[in-house]
Amino acid sequence: MVDEFDRRILTILKNDCDVPLKEIGKKVGLFSASAISKRINKLKEDGIIKKQVALLDYEKLNFDFISIIFVKTKYHKDYAQIIGNKLKSLPNVVAVFFILGDIDFVILTVNRNRQDFLRIMEKLTSMDEIERSDSRVVAYTIKDIDFSSIEL
Amino acid sequence: MVDEFDRRILTILKNDCDVPLKEIGKKVGLFSASAISKRINKLKEDGIIKKQVALLDYEKLNFDFISIIFVKTKYHKDYAQIIGNKLKSLPNVVAVFFILGDIDFVILTVNRNRQDFLRIMEKLTSMDEIERSDSRVVAYTIKDIDFSSIEL
DNA sequence: GATGAAACACTCTAGCA
DNA sequence: TGCTAGAGTGTTTCATC
Numbered sequence: 001m002v003d004e005f006d007r008r009i010l011t012i013l014k015n016d017c018d019v020p021l022k023e024i025g026k027k028v029g030l031f032s033a034s035a036i037s038k039r040i041n042k043l044k045e046d047g048i049i050k051k052q053v054a055l056l057d058y059e060k061l062n063f064d065f066i067s068i069i070f071v072k073t074k075y076h077k078d079y080a081q082i083i084g085n086k087l088k089s090l091p092n093v094v095a096v097f098f099i100l101g102d103i104d105f106v107i108l109t110v111n112r113n114r115q116d117f118l119r120i121m122e123k124l125t126s127m128d129e130i131e132r133s134d135s136r137v138v139a140y141t142i143k144d145i146d147f148s149s150i151e152l
Numbered sequence: 153m154v155d156e157f158d159r160r161i162l163t164i165l166k167n168d169c170d171v172p173l174k175e176i177g178k179k180v181g182l183f184s185a186s187a188i189s190k191r192i193n194k195l196k197e198d199g200i201i202k203k204q205v206a207l208l209d210y211e212k213l214n215f216d217f218i219s220i221i222f223v224k225t226k227y228h229k230d231y232a233q234i235i236g237n238k239l240k241s242l243p244n245v246v247a248v249f250f251i252l253g254d255i256d257f258v259i260l261t262v263n264r265n266r267q268d269f270l271r272i273m274e275k276l277t278s279m280d281e282i283e284r285s286d287s288r289v290v291a292y293t294i295k296d297i298d299f300s301s302i303e304l
Numbered sequence: 305g306a307t308g309a310a311a312c313a314c315t316c317t318a319g320c321a
Numbered sequence: 322t323g324c325t326a327g328a329g330t331g332t333t334t335c336a337t338c
Contacts, residue, residue: 002213010213013206017169020315032323037317048212053299054165055203061154061162061304068251068258084294092302096294099220103288106220106258110302136255142236142248145297147205150244150262152213172330184307189332 002048005030007152009039010048015148017052055145058110065111066138069124070103074131080104083129090120094145103134154200157182159304161191162200167300169204207297210262217263218290221276222255226283232256235281242272246297255286 002010008028012019021033021040030036043049058066073083080098087105088096095108111117117135124133154162160180164171173185173192182188195201210218225235232250239257240248247260263269269287276285 010206010208014208015205016203017206018204021317022315030322033315034317034324035322037315038322041317046212048209049206050209050296051168051207052170053167053205053207054162054169054201055205056162056166056299057200057202058302060198060200063302066249068249080292080294084292088295093295094299094302095297097218097220097290098292098294099288100291101286101288105294106288110299134253136251136253136258138249139252140232140236140250142232142250142257143240143245144202145247147208147246147262150210150215150246173332174330182306185330186308186332186334187306190305193332 001046002043006039006043006048009036010043011152013040013049013052014150014152057144059141063110063112065113065117066141067109067111067117068136068138069105069107069109069120070134070136071105071107071124071130072102072132073104073129075129079129083127086127086129087124090123092116092120153198154195158191158195158200161188162195163304165192165201165204166302166304209296211293215262215264217265217269218293219261219263219269220288220290221257221259221261221272222286222288223257223259223276223282224254224284225256225281227281231281235279238279238281239276242275244268244272 005028009024012024012027021036024036025031025033073079084096084098087107092109092111093107094110097106098104099106109120124130157180161176164176164179173188176188177183177185225231236248236250239259244261244263245259246262249258250256251258261272276282
């Protein structure tokens with residue numbers, strides 16, 4: 001379904017989706033732009049390419065309150081989806097993972113300031129499915145979201 | 153430096169960077185494509201737009217071993233940058249955050265399988281600056297990396 | 305600093321071999 | 322898949338507001 005050419009195309013696009021089709025062709029060894037075009041559109045249809053987005057420097061935009069929240073819930077695994085859906089619709093939430101262990105959810109949030117952050121915490125603490133939440137301020141973003149090192 | 157128009161442009165681009173300039177113009181209320189073009193290029197120069205990338209569905213590409221690693225180091229804060237640099241160059245690492253509290257670093261990794269994951273853990277355990285690491289398998293990705301809910 | 309127009313090169317894509 | 326033709330897109334320049 002996804003062959004070696006597709007993988008090479010994806011490797012380029014996940015780092016930079018503004019590369020001309022012609023140039024992609026050269027790099028992957030498929031020299032017609034139309035062939036690349038058709039493959040990319042197929043990958044979008046199949047949902048393998050989910051989106052093409054601009055990654056922003058949120059610190060430069062004065063989002064200085066990045067935090068990671070660890071959530072422990074009252075109920076067991078079956079509630080993962082239900083509680084998960086509530087968590088992911090909280091404001092300023094970038095990612096939510098359900099993990100196994102003493103912590104149930106890990107949430108990444110990007111906030112402009114403490115007030116924004118407290119807005120999340122207020123909603124979080126009002127959810128009675130939640131037993132306990134630990135929120136940690138990110139002191140340094142050592143590596144921002146970046147999939148370039150992933151080898152397909 | 154970044155005005156309301158820029159913020160509106162960024163709001164569009166962080167969700168979809170493939171929107172024609174003309175259409176962006178209509179949406180933000182700046183009706184010439186050339187004005188939008190100049191602003192976007194300025195935002196790139198300033199590093200506010202870091203990259204334009206394709207977001208992929210890694211689960212569909214059989215990356216079934218997503219994990220979050222909590223790292224506690226032996227040394228104090230000053231080592232954050234040094235150890236951080238080592239951590240971010242580990243294979244298959246998507247993000248690294250230095251946080252305050254009992255855990256020092258949170259690492260997000262995306263792996264195809266257990267072997268790939270163990271490759272990271274091997275390198276991690278061989279670093280003597282690290283006191284302890286807890287790795288958690290992601291059971292469900294409730295919300296994958298997505299900045300669309302962030303209000304600029 | 306924005307607009308609209310014009311000109312140009314570049315880019316994408318549909319149809320067909 | 323490759324080729325080609327036509328439509329669409331981004332960028333620059335200009336006069337004007």
